[in-house]
Amino acid sequence: MKRRGTVGLVGFAAMAAMAAVMAGDAHAEAPATLTIDRLYSLPWLIGTKPRNPQWSPDSRELAFLWNDDGGNFYDVWVADRTTGRPIRVTSMPRPERPIDPGKDVAKLALVAAAETDSGVSELLWAPDGRHLLFNFHGAIYRVLPGAAPEHLTQVCAGASEMAIANDTGLLAYLCDGSLRATRPGGAAAPEISLVAPGNDSVSVESFVWSGDGRRIAFVEADATQVPVRGIPDYLGTETRLVPVKRPFPGEPSESRRVGIVAATGGEPRWLAMGGDPLDQIFSLSWSPDAKTLLIDKSDLYIKDRRLLLADLDRGGTRTLLQEVDPHNVTAEWWSDWAPDGKGIYFISDRDNDYHVYYQALKGGAPRRITPGNWAVFSATIAAKAHALFFVSNAIRPEERQVYRVPLAGGAAVRVTQAAGAHLPLLSPDGKLLADLFSSDIRPPDLYIQESTLGAGRERVRQITHSPLPEFARYRWAAAQYVSFPNVNDGTLLHARLTLPPDFDPHKKYPAILGSVYSNTVHNEWGGRIYHPTWGIDQFLAQQGYVIMNVDISGSSGYGKLFRQRIREDYGGVDVDDLYSGVRYLIAQGFVDEKRVGIWGSSYGGLLTTMSLFRRPGVYRVGVAGAPATSLFHAQTGEMRTMMAPQDHAEQYARASAFLQSGGLSDHLLIIHGMRDDTVLFKDSVTLEQRLILQGNDVDFVMLPDAPHGWDTRGLAQTRYAFHKLYDYFQRYMPSASP
Numbered sequence: 001m002k003r004r005g006t007v008g009l010v011g012f013a014a015m016a017a018m019a020a021v022m023a024g025d026a027h028a029e030a031p032a033t034l035t036i037d038r039l040y041s042l043p044w045l046i047g048t049k050p051r052n053p054q055w056s057p058d059s060r061e062l063a064f065l066w067n068d069d070g071g072n073f074y075d076v077w078v079a080d081r082t083t084g085r086p087i088r089v090t091s092m093p094r095p096e097r098p099i100d101p102g103k104d105v106a107k108l109a110l111v112a113a114a115e116t117d118s119g120v121s122e123l124l125w126a127p128d129g130r131h132l133l134f135n136f137h138g139a140i141y142r143v144l145p146g147a148a149p150e151h152l153t154q155v156c157a158g159a160s161e162m163a164i165a166n167d168t169g170l171l172a173y174l175c176d177g178s179l180r181a182t183r184p185g186g187a188a189a190p191e192i193s194l195v196a197p198g199n200d201s202v203s204v205e206s207f208v209w210s211g212d213g214r215r216i217a218f219v220e221a222d223a224t225q226v227p228v229r230g231i232p233d234y235l236g237t238e239t240r241l242v243p244v245k246r247p248f249p250g251e252p253s254e255s256r257r258v259g260i261v262a263a264t265g266g267e268p269r270w271l272a273m274g275g276d277p278l279d280q281i282f283s284l285s286w287s288p289d290a291k292t293l294l295i296d297k298s299d300l301y302i303k304d305r306r307l308l309l310a311d312l313d314r315g316g317t318r319t320l321l322q323e324v325d326p327h328n329v330t331a332e333w334w335s336d337w338a339p340d341g342k343g344i345y346f347i348s349d350r351d352n353d354y355h356v357y358y359q360a361l362k363g364g365a366p367r368r369i370t371p372g373n374w375a376v377f378s379a380t381i382a383a384k385a386h387a388l389f390f391v392s393n394a395i396r397p398e399e400r401q402v403y404r405v406p407l408a409g410g411a412a413v414r415v416t417q418a419a420g421a422h423l424p425l426l427s428p429d430g431k432l433l434a435d436l437f438s439s440d441i442r443p444p445d446l447y448i449q450e451s452t453l454g455a456g457r458e459r460v461r462q463i464t465h466s467p468l469p470e471f472a473r474y475r476w477a478a479a480q481y482v483s484f485p486n487v488n489d490g491t492l493l494h495a496r497l498t499l500p501p502d503f504d505p506h507k508k509y510p511a512i513l514g515s516v517y518s519n520t521v522h523n524e525w526g527g528r529i530y531h532p533t534w535g536i537d538q539f540l541a542q543q544g545y546v547i548m549n550v551d552i553s554g555s556s557g558y559g560k561l562f563r564q565r566i567r568e569d570y571g572g573v574d575v576d577d578l579y580s581g582v583r584y585l586i587a588q589g590f591v592d593e594k595r596v597g598i599w600g601s602s603y604g605g606l607l608t609t610m611s612l613f614r615r616p617g618v619y620r621v622g623v624a625g626a627p628a629t630s631l632f633h634a635q636t637g638e639m640r641t642m643m644a645p646q647d648h649a650e651q652y653a654r655a656s657a658f659l660q661s662g663g664l665s666d667h668l669l670i671i672h673g674m675r676d677d678t679v680l681f682k683d684s685v686t687l688e689q690r691l692i693l694q695g696n697d698v699d700f701v702m703l704p705d706a707p708h709g710w711d712t713r714g715l716a717q718t719r720y721a722f723h724k725l726y727d728y729f730q731r732y733m734p735s736a737s738p
Contacts, residue, residue: 028394029152031475034542036726040718041534042115043070046443046534047466050077052122053446057129057166059427062434062463063089064446065120069362070468071117074202076100076134077464078145081432083463084448085487089145092119092136110714113480116716126184127166133184135159140171142184152184161206165213170263172216177203179218181263193218194261195268205256210290215312216261217284217293231677235704244677249652253636256281258295259314271310273317276300284331288341294320296346302331302640305383307346307359321359321366325562329641330375332556333660338407338653339383345369345726347376349560356390358409369409375557381407385430385451389415392440393557394409397494398481398523402433414645418460421524426451435460438525440479443467474531475501479527484584491553493563495581496521498537500548500734503590509596511546511577511585512734514623516611517604518566519556520549532711536722544590544725544735552577552607554641568642570655572629575736578607579615588685593735594620598724601625601671602679602708606657609687613663621732623725625671626708629657630683669699669728673706673720699728 004620010576022484038469039045046069051074055062060081065074068088078087081458092111097114101107104434122135125550134149138159143149159175164184172181172194179195193205207218223245247253255277255650259268271293278300285294295308295317307321335346342359350357350366350462353375357366359681370376372394379390387404395401400421403412416422420439427434433451438444449460500509515533527535527549539548551558552574578598598619600608605627612622628634631652645652653659668691672684684700691698703710703717703722711718 002278014447021406027270029288032470032473034474034539036536037719038304038540040366040532040715040722042072042469042715045070045471047464047468047471048072049444049466050073050436050446050464053425053436054125054395055425055427055432055434056125056600057127057428059429059432062448063123063125063132063444064434065123065465066464066466068466070463070466073117074121076120076123076132076143077447078132079448079463081448083628085462086463087141087145090134090141090149090582091122092149094119096575101425112714112716116713117655120162122162124164124171125163127164127169128449133164133171135162135173137233137705139545140173140182140184144210147426148172153182158189163207163209165209165263167211168213168263170213172207172209173202174207179204179207179216179261192265194263194265195259199224201226204626206284208286210286211288212290214290216263216288218259218261219256219281220252220259221256223254226254227251229677231675231680232673233429242675246677247636248633249631249636249642250641251636253300253528254261258293258310260282260293265394271295271317273297273308273310275306280331280332283335285336287337292341292346294335294337296333296335298331300636303328303645304333305333305348307335307344309361320344320361321346323348327567329554329567330563331640334379336379336381339381345379345381346378348355353557353559356388356405356457358407367409369407370403370405371409373410375559377479377556380424380426382426382430382451385426387430387453389424389426391432392423393423395477395559396481396523398521399498400522400524402435411555416449419523421522422439425530438529439523440525441469441476442565443525472591477538479523481521481523482584484580486573486577487583491565493558493577493580494521494551494558496527496549496583498541500541500544500546504592505588505589508592509544509546509590510597510735511548511591512540512550512597512599512729513550513581513619514597514608516552516578516598516600516607516664518552518554521551521555532718536725539722540726540729542732546728548584548585549560550581558570566641568648568651570638570642571606571614571657571660572654574607575610575614576609579667580617582618597621597623597729597733598720599623599625601627601711603628605629605679609657609668609685610655610660612659612666612668613660616663616665621667621669621729623669623671625721626673626676626679626710627657627678627684627687630680631655633680635678656689658683661687661690661696663695664691665696665700666696666730667699667700667728669724671701671710671724672707673703673704673710675704675706676708676710 049072050066053064063078066077079086079088095114095117098107119244120134120136123134141149141151164171164175170181181192201224202222205219205221226245226247228243229246258271261268284295291311298305312318355367374394377391402422402424405412423436425434435447446463462511471582483494583713586593605720606621608624670684674681
């Protein structure tokens with residue numbers, strides 16, 4: 001991986017010329033003013049992100065879900081590979097949305113419901129290659145482009161994971177914890193119950209068809225032993241406790257087992273895999289001849305990975321490969337069969353970082369397929385192209401480019417060229433990529449390009465044009481990328497820096513670190529796809545704040561040792577990484593060290609509170625959204641990093657911000673949804689009470705109807721919370737110099 005040094009004052013002066021990017025001729029007229037209310041209202045300025053692309057079996061057409069008017073309601077679209085012109089296939093009925101609700105609460109509730117209705121949720125091509133199958137509000141439909149959709153069968157609300165067996169035409173899906181199937185013909189079809197668990201605590205978690213369509217392998221999860229906790233709901237006529245299966249670290253979690261069921265139904269056959277029932281199962285893959293099942297699994301703490309082979313005709317399961325690493329904290333794994341069925345490909349970090357390896361069934365040492373000192377994030381086997389396609393950051397840490405390598409290994413050829421983040425879907429014939437692409441200056445859109453060329457010779461066709469025409473009226477700040485050492489041990493850190501428009505390197509600006517989290521330094525729209533922070537980042541930069549995101553220890557793309565720095569140390573080395581970013585900014589000369597703030601949500605809320613508690617005086621303001629301030633109440637998945645609290649109580653206490661609250665001397669705002677069952681609202685109440693007893697000041701914004709993603713569900717709520725966040729920064733570290 002190429003290493004880049006720090007960028008000094010001269011470098012930032014050069015960057016200033018490109019720090020503000022405009023869509024269109026920005027200097028022809030004064031740009032419009034960004035506001036929180038416009039950034040977080042419909043239709044979206046940046047348009048609607050296309051999703052769920054699906055190639056037709058003959059690779060001639062690409063179907064996908066999209067909305068061309070910037071709303072949240074998805075319909076089915078199709079584009080021909082030759083013309084690339086998107087054609088809308090469905091116009092499903094949309095919910096009522098009053099045009100001018102004013103202050104009428106009933107009408108505003110209809111507006112909120114309409115905003116959260118996502119319309120069509122899943123999409124598949126039927127085996128005939130002409131019809132499309134889709135899920136709309138829990139019902140399965142079939143549609144032929146140019147014709148009206150046909151309602152095939154009613155399924156339960158929340159039906160998901162549709163998958164079709166091409167040889168038999170059976171469509172399987174998950175529904176209320178069960179596995180069901182139907183034959184999508186031209187009329188309403190009966191359902192076949194394949195696996196129906198006996199109680200509400202047991203459910204089918206995932207499944208995969210065999211290639212011949214005769215059998216389904218599935219994972220069943222059993223939460224019978226998982227504790228039930230009550231989440232208060234204050235918005236009804238009476239306060240009530242909503243029961244939620246929610247284990248804490250060290251408590252019983254879900255057990256899992258793998259079963260095989262015939263496509264016609266009947267009793268499942270359960271596989272004997274050995275190990276602990278609490279083992280994690282990451283994927284199931286059928287061999288090309290449909291006789292052997294590849295099971296990718298590990299222990300609960302992801303320290304002992306095993307690739308198992310289950311021979312379904314002869315019976316029995318054997319271990320093909322085992323990897324043990326007591327220091328491992330991440331499981332960015334993938335595995336699949338070689339086209340000839342004589343071996344498997346898998347992603348592992350058995351060397352410095354994640355790469356693709358080949359393991360022959362007859363044994364021997366694994367052979368590395370992807371070269372280089374960089375990371376592989378995903379891979380796809382293209383049998384007809386005799387190649388393996390993968391996404392990597394080979395050219396720069398923040399990039400996600402697509403490469404191609406022969407199945408036997410060798411030199412990798414770069415397939416995509418545009419700087420940014422590429423999420424590819426290979427066509428069945430291996431000749432085309434459907435590419436969901438975005439960058440710092442381009443919101444997400446769908447593209448088609450040839451996969452067989454390289455070195456800049458590929459032909460790229462844009463399919464969707466999502467940003468509204470209004471997008472061009474605004475000034476959009478472009479991110480820069482910098483690097484600097486950790487203040488303690490010199491480990492090289494990478495950061496994403498967003499500068500205010502008309503940036504002057506000789507002025508003093510306030511700076512905000514955030515939204516702090518791992519894996520935030522990506523050249524994609526907003527830098528992080530999981531939360532809509534692109535809008536608040538752009539708004540804060542426009543108000544005169546310098547915005548920095550740091551890829552803290554535990555982030556991917558920098559090697560195994562960098563990820564493992566976070567082991568048993570939440571709130572420790574990661575907080576020091578963020579502090580190193582502050583020291584770097586101050587050393588550049590354009591940041592006022594008395595006006596530095598920090599904010600983040602969930603794990604980012606832990607980072608925010610711990611930064612204030614452990615580094616008093618460094619951050620004048622912190623805003624912690626849904627802060628995970630008690631590791632004792634975390635999700636059991638955090639034991640991958642922290643192990644079990646029974647044996648690591650000291651580490652849990654050190655990483656739990658509510659036990660470190662005595663160090664607060666700066667301004668803290670907590671934002672938390674009262675319906676959060678991921679990070680309990682109770683934990684923020686506990687922290688506030690401790691701060692009150694300690695004589696510390698704290699501010700609290702409660703969101704009565706918000707789940708854990710308080711900034712992702714309900715735009716009125718998002719606008720309200722982001723206004724509170726901005727007002728808090730302005731109150732204590734205003735963007736105008738005092």
